[in-house]
Amino acid sequence: MTNRTRTTASGFGDLPGLMALMTGDEKHGPAATSTLDALWVLYDRVLRVTPETAQDQDRDRFLLSKGHGPMAYYAVLAAKGFLDPEVLPSFGAYDSPLGHHPDRLLVPGVEISSGSLGHGLPIGVGTALGLRAQGLHDPAVWVLLGDAEFDEGSNHEAVAFAGAYGLDRLHALVIDNSSATHGWRGGIAARFAAEGWSAETVDGRDHEALHAAYTAAHPDRPRVVVARVEPKNS
Amino acid sequence: MDTMRDRFIEVTSGLLDEDPRLALVLADISAAGFQQAAGRHPDRLVNVGIREQLLIGAAAGLALTGMRPIAHTFASFLIERPFEQVKLDLNHQGVGAVLVSAAGSYDWPAGGRTHMSPGDVALLDTLPDWTVHVPGHPDEAERLLRHAVADGDRKVYVRLSAHQNEQAVKVEPGRFTVVREGARGAVVAVGPMLDAVLAATANLDVTVLYAATVRPFDGAALRAATQRRADVVLVEPYLAGTSANAAHEALADRPHRLLALGVPQAEHRQYGSIPEHLAAYGLDAHGLRERIDGFLK
Numbered sequence: 273m274t275n276r277t278r279t280t281a282s283g284f285g286d287l288p289g290l291m292a293l294m295t296g297d298e299k300h301g302p303a304a305t306s307t308l309d310a311l312w313v314l315y316d317r318v319l320r321v322t323p324e325t326a327q328d329q330d331r332d333r334f335l336l337s338k339g340h341g342p343m344a345y346y347a348v349l350a351a352k353g354f355l356d357p358e359v360l361p362s363f364g365a366y367d368s369p370l371g372h373h374p375d376r377l378l379v380p381g382v383e384i385s386s387g388s389l390g391h392g393l394p395i396g397v398g399t400a401l402g403l404r405a406q407g408l409h410d411p412a413v414w415v416l417l418g419d420a421e422f423d424e425g426s427n428h429e430a431v432a433f434a435g436a437y438g439l440d441r442l443h444a445l446v447i448d449n450s451s452a453t454h455g456w457r458g459g460i461a462a463r464f465a466a467e468g469w470s471a472e473t474v475d476g477r478d479h480e481a482l483h484a485a486y487t488a489a490h491p492d493r494p495r496v497v498v499a500r501v502e503p504k505n506s
Numbered sequence: 507m508d509t510m511r512d513r514f515i516e517v518t519s520g521l522l523d524e525d526p527r528l529a530l531v532l533a534d535i536s537a538a539g540f541q542q543a544a545g546r547h548p549d550r551l552v553n554v555g556i557r558e559q560l561l562i563g564a565a566a567g568l569a570l571t572g573m574r575p576i577a578h579t580f581a582s583f584l585i586e587r588p589f590e591q592v593k594l595d596l597n598h599q600g601v602g603a604v605l606v607s608a609a610g611s612y613d614w615p616a617g618g619r620t621h622m623s624p625g626d627v628a629l630l631d632t633l634p635d636w637t638v639h640v641p642g643h644p645d646e647a648e649r650l651l652r653h654a655v656a657d658g659d660r661k662v663y664v665r666l667s668a669h670q671n672e673q674a675v676k677v678e679p680g681r682f683t684v685v686r687e688g689a690r691g692a693v694v695a696v697g698p699m700l701d702a703v704l705a706a707t708a709n710l711d712v713t714v715l716y717a718a719t720v721r722p723f724d725g726a727a728l729r730a731a732t733q734r735r736a737d738v739v740l741v742e743p744y745l746a747g748t749s750a751n752a753a754h755e756a757l758a759d760r761p762h763r764l765l766a767l768g769v770p771q772a773e774h775r776q777y778g779s780i781p782e783h784l785a786a787y788g789l790d791a792h793g794l795r796e797r798i799d800g801f802l803k
Contacts, residue, residue: 329572377600383570385598388590394560395595398531398567398575405529405549405573426591429557437552 337392
């Protein structure tokens with residue numbers, strides 16, 4: 273069972289099956305999969321981190337700030353070998369490493385413990401500062417947030433500082449499923465751009481567009497990619 | 507005499523020169539004092555502006571990359587305002603930092619309630635694994651700060667104040683110091699409270715313990731000081747009763763009495779000076795003497 277799961281769980285098409293091990297259902301609504309494509313392209317084609325290099329100081333770091341609804345994240349970690357798929361069915365159980373919000377001390381490859389919104393980007397700023405201070409200019413820091421999470425004021429402290437400071441190894445990935453109660457008139461990317469970030473908005477289901485946006489050059493500036501997906505309440 | 511905050515700036519600037527693992531995060535407060543050090547260490551001395559959630563979050567990120575961060579601002583904005591960041595970005599992530607505050611409970615009375623943080627130590631008591639140093643003199647502040655920076659990856663709070671004692675005590679981090687011995691109970695003076703406690707108890711037959719580290723609480727020292735009579739007076743420069751539980755725990759196996767003095771919980775809507783506030787709180791020598799006499803007789 274384990275071997276078969278491991279050998280087959282290597283492609284994007286295997287993710288729904290891995291998620292089903294947690295949710296008991298092969299079909300998942302847009303909310304549960306809002307991050308799925310963006311996460312997959314990032315882990316599959318962009319991030320320079322593997323289970324073997326997960327402790328290396330020069331690894332890329334991915335910080336899941338929006339810790340709510342982490343099934344897609346766990347599925348990607350399992351597909352990439354950070355997690356044994358056999359633990360997925362324990363999701364949420366008393367002695368499971370897999371909570372409904374991830375805990376970095378319990379799950380290999382998880383960089384931060386999240387759940388309370390608005391903590392990932394400030395921690396990402398500090399991570400980028402720490403790498404820079406140690407002369408590590410290659411590792412990228414990626415932080416995934418949601419458009420409703422962007423309501424939290426702590427994000428705005430981080431966006432303004434990172435832009436002014438030119439933290440060019442910091443990347444924000446905002447999954448925009450139009451779930452913010454009061455919306456973001458003029459769009460989320462404009463908030464980052466106004467603070468000096470390199471910003472792009474793409475179709476969050478289009479893997480090539482995501483890849484191109486992830487890998488675009490952004491000298492001397494932090495970078496945000498806003499990935500738009502189906503509205504949560506559509 | 508310099509202030510504890512002056513000494514913090516001097517010592518930390520030197521430590522940045524010596525220790526490549528050390529980083530300092532500021533939120534504008536004290537930034538002018540660190541201008542020279544910032545020129546020498548632009549990558550390890552970062553002023554994030556008036557952004558205290560980011561102050562703690564950035565310190566946590568630095569720690570996640572293996573650095574030893576110090577974060578500094580006034581206590582109100584270091585502990586109270588970003589308390590969830592302290593709880594989640596430091597404790598919950600399992601990383602350490604040194605938080606160094608200034609202004610404490612009553613350092614700028616004319617500034618009013620917004621700049622008073624008598625509840626900071628009590629708030630940290632809701633979280634595990636915090637070491638809390640409350641020095642009473644710049645020399646003690648230097649010693650405890652150096653110890654905190656070198657204390658592995660532990661979480662350490664260093665609470666600096668403009669209120670200080672005339673003379674430094676040779677403190678051992680984590681231990682109470684016996685300043686005077688007596689038979690009729692023990693008075694524990696925390697940090698800047700020592701001078702007033704010594705004056706208040708000058709002709710009383712009590713042991714005076716000095717605490718420049720309150721967490722961990724040196725229960726063994728309190729037990730030893732109360733062998734003959736288990737009457738304890740706590741005198742703390744922050745919220746009254748903050749260490750009452752710790753004192754009760756230390757003496758849980760013997761009948762004992764406790765008087766816990768400190769800054770009252772009620773808002774005190776008066777301005778003025780530090781001595782005026784200490785007198786109003788009953789924490790000057792006169793007020794302490796009255797209450798200690800009433801308790802011990």
